[in-house]
Ligand SMILES: Nc1nc2c(ncn2[C@@H]2O[C@H](COP(=O)(O)OP(=O)(O)OP(=O)(O)O)[C@@H](O)[C@H]2O)c(=O)[nH]1
């Protein structure tokens with residue numbers, strides 16, 4: 001559907017006040033906000049200048065969803081003054097979408113976070129024991145979303161992270177190791193100027209990390225704004241924090257695991273360009289899994305063009321779609 005068709009469904013501002021042209025979006029002049037929390041139909045948005053604005057969806061958006069991370073055009077009162085409410089009139093095209101399939105707890109497939117560049121998979125090397133299946137599933141979710149994965153191994157004072165790190169090396173996934181009160185500079189370099197979503201199961205030390213990265217973070221505040229100090233209180237919904245060294249962290253308590261039923265193997269392989277090239281010769285409909293009799297990845301390994309461990313790791317990820325963790 002072209003941009004023009006899509007716009008045509010919307011009721012626009014009156015033509016007399018703003019002429020309609022084919023090439024120019026209607027709400028050009030409306031400021032753009034970054035959605036940081038969603039709470040019962042109210043969206044907290046941060047404007048480029050740091051101003052925090054509460055908004056609701058304009059009727060013309062219909063069933064179109066607005067999620068954390070969306071860049072939205074705000075019409076109406078976007079002053080952010082007390083008791084004012086702006087209207088979200090447009091959602092900018094999303095660069096990435098982190099989603100979750102329908103599962104037993106929730107029958108609907110949901111987009112969770114838009115436009116985040118990086119998925120930081122937080123896992124402890126011990127206490128609680130790492131769950132490699134869960135890490136694999138998070139990796140699949142990241143690749144599917146078009147996000148860069150980063151593995152952050154915490155509590156390295158308790159055990160040597162090497163064994164776990166070696167599991168992910170063939171995939172070429174970036175990894176960092178951290179410990180409480182330790183040096184975070186490596187992690188900071190990976191987070192700087194990026195929007196990152198944090199995932200990890202309970203007890204791995206996510207809060208400890210976030211508190212160390214953003215010392216003034218109040219866990220219950222949707223967004224802590226340096227200028228106004230204002231924020232919306234949300235204990236259950238997603239938390240977005242501005243990093244003092246540049247960038248944002250999206251910490252979603254709800255994301256502990258991912259339903260991955262929606263992930264298409266033909267899409268997943270695209271995240272591994274060298275492997276994708278080899279699969280040109282696969283039979284039609286090949287999923288490139290272990291049990292495929294004529295998968296060209298096997299030929300590529302046999303002929304020494306790709307690393308066997310890399311293919312095995314890729315297949316492990318592929319298989320993790322079907323397990324539950
Ligand atoms: N030994 C050790 N313990 C740590 C480290 N980081 C965090 N912990 C401890 O691990 C426990 C869990 O840490 P949290 O930061 O609360 O973990 P979380 O992932 O936020 O857990 P939830 O709040 O349940 O989601 C706490 O007792 C921390 O003090 C670390 O690097 N080493």
Ligand SMILES: [Zn+2]
Nearest residue numbers: 282286288295
């Ligand atoms: Zn194949």
